[in-house]
Amino acid sequence: MLLQICVVLVSYNMAHKVVCSDTEAKCRTRWFNSNKVSTEGDSEMLSNLLKKFPGQICANPVGIEAQTITGIKAKQTGNTYHISTQGFKCLNTEQQKKPCEDYKVLFICTGTFCSGCLTPWFDDDDETGMGDYEVLSYLLMKYPKETCTHPLAIEAQTLSGVPAEQTGNIFQVHDATFGFACVKSEQKGTRCGDFKVRFTCPEESCSVSTDCKTGWLNSDSPVEDGDIETLMRLQMTFPGKVCTAPISIDVQTVAGVPAHLTGDIFQIYDNIYGFACINTQQEDQTCEDYKVKLTCPADFCQECRTKWFDRDDPNNKGDYETLAELHQEYPGEICSDPIGIEAVTILGIPAYQTENVFQVYDATNGFACVNAAQPNKTCADFKVRFTCPYLFCTAM
Numbered sequence: 392m393l394l395q396i397c398v399v400l401v402s403y404n405m406a407h408k409v410v411c412s413d414t415e416a417k418c419r420t421r422w423f424n425s426n427k428v429s430t431e432g433d434s435e436m437l438s439n440l441l442k443k444f445p446g447q448i449c450a451n452p453v454g455i456e457a458q459t460i461t462g463i464k465a466k467q468t469g470n471t472y473h474i475s476t477q478g479f480k481c482l483n484t485e486q487q488k489k490p491c492e493d494y495k496v497l498f499i500c501t502g503t504f505c506s507g508c509l510t511p512w513f514d515d516d517d518e519t520g521m522g523d524y525e526v527l528s529y530l531l532m533k534y535p536k537e538t539c540t541h542p543l544a545i546e547a548q549t550l551s552g553v554p555a556e557q558t559g560n561i562f563q564v565h566d567a568t569f570g571f572a573c574v575k576s577e578q579k580g581t582r583c584g585d586f587k588v589r590f591t592c593p594e595e596s597c598s599v600s601t602d603c604k605t606g607w608l609n610s611d612s613p614v615e616d617g618d619i620e621t622l623m624r625l626q627m628t629f630p631g632k633v634c635t636a637p638i639s640i641d642v643q644t645v646a647g648v649p650a651h652l653t654g655d656i657f658q659i660y661d662n663i664y665g666f667a668c669i670n671t672q673q674e675d676q677t678c679e680d681y682k683v684k685l686t687c688p689a690d691f692c693q694e695c696r697t698k699w700f701d702r703d704d705p706n707n708k709g710d711y712e713t714l715a716e717l718h719q720e721y722p723g724e725i726c727s728d729p730i731g732i733e734a735v736t737i738l739g740i741p742a743y744q745t746e747n748v749f750q751v752y753d754a755t756n757g758f759a760c761v762n763a764a765q766p767n768k769t770c771a772d773f774k775v776r777f778t779c780p781y782l783f784c785t786a787m
């Protein structure tokens with residue numbers, strides 16, 4: 392969903408697969424404990440776990456970790472054990488000092504298991520104070536419509552796209568049950584990176600077929616108190632173009648720089664209230680001039696929809712379904728000022744569930760996916776449709 396305009400993409404659609412050094416993103420399951428320790432020891436074998444927890448573990452994991460049920464790493468327990476991607480086993484007959492502990496295991500997966508039903512990327516915390524915390528329970532409270540209560544897997548990477556396992560940081564928590572935590576005091580000679588996470592959810596969590604994005608909205612400039620783009624102000628300034636309960640919010644400067652890269656301090660930055668940057672809270676006493684884009688519930692895009700348009704394919708530079716080009720090729724079929732846009736592949740897969748990176752995806756400019764911007768593959772073939780003001784449909 393990109394356009395050749397130099398817009399730096401920051402959107403919850405940054406849901407593109409993070410590519411590791413071995414060309415595939417890795418995701419981590421929750422912890423599994425299939426049975427209690429017995430007189431023989433403890434066994435957490437993949438074959439048994441796949442039967443007991445169908446659909447919750449990949450069939451061919453690339454890694455495994457083991458801890459006691461109290462959180463002590465297996466290598467620190469003093470037990471002798473056997474571990475591989477096929478599972479974990481500790482036999483009492485092989486112990487010299489004490490019997491086997493009760494263990495739980497976590498698997499590291501790749502491929503389609505990690506990319507089925509994906510949430511947006513979440514960066515709820517910055518690496519300040521005690522570290523960087525992206526905890527599932529808190530994310531569920533803040534983004535109740537964007538994540539699931541029982542994720543199958545989790546991925547973590549820095550804001551610049553480096554997979555967590557390649558940073559050299561030590562993680563106190565990194566699993567699909569609890570989320571992610573990097574504690575500053577536990578690092579050796581370094582500090583925590585600034586991380587973002589996303590979850591793989593059960594397929595039933597992806598019941599909404601598409602996401603619905605507004606155009607870029609800019610109701611204020613920072614010439615007085617600051618730049619105020621609250622939801623209430625946006626609804627007053629752009630009546631009919633702002634949903635009442637956005638799922639998420641993206642913020643950039645008018646030049647296209649993501650808000651988190653500007654160095655400004657934000658008084659408000661969430662999907663419930665909107666965005667606000669106050670001049671007096673900034674070191675130089677001046678906020679940048681910002682614009683915002685909202686991701687709305689699917690019903691916001693349903694009232695006055697155009698047909699699906701697929702004017703381009705990704706054979707050359709990428710897939711460009713820009714509003715300007717669509718107006719030229721389909722005169723009169725799209726309103727001049729859409730209030731929403733949806734994008735899916737020609738097979739019907741929502742854009743945010745693909746592995747592609749989108750430079751542009753908004754109702755103001757349309758959609759473009761540039762092949763050169765993809766980590767390891769070309770863009771999919773996408774189609775788009777727009778939501779127009781209701782009068783556009785009644786006039787046709």
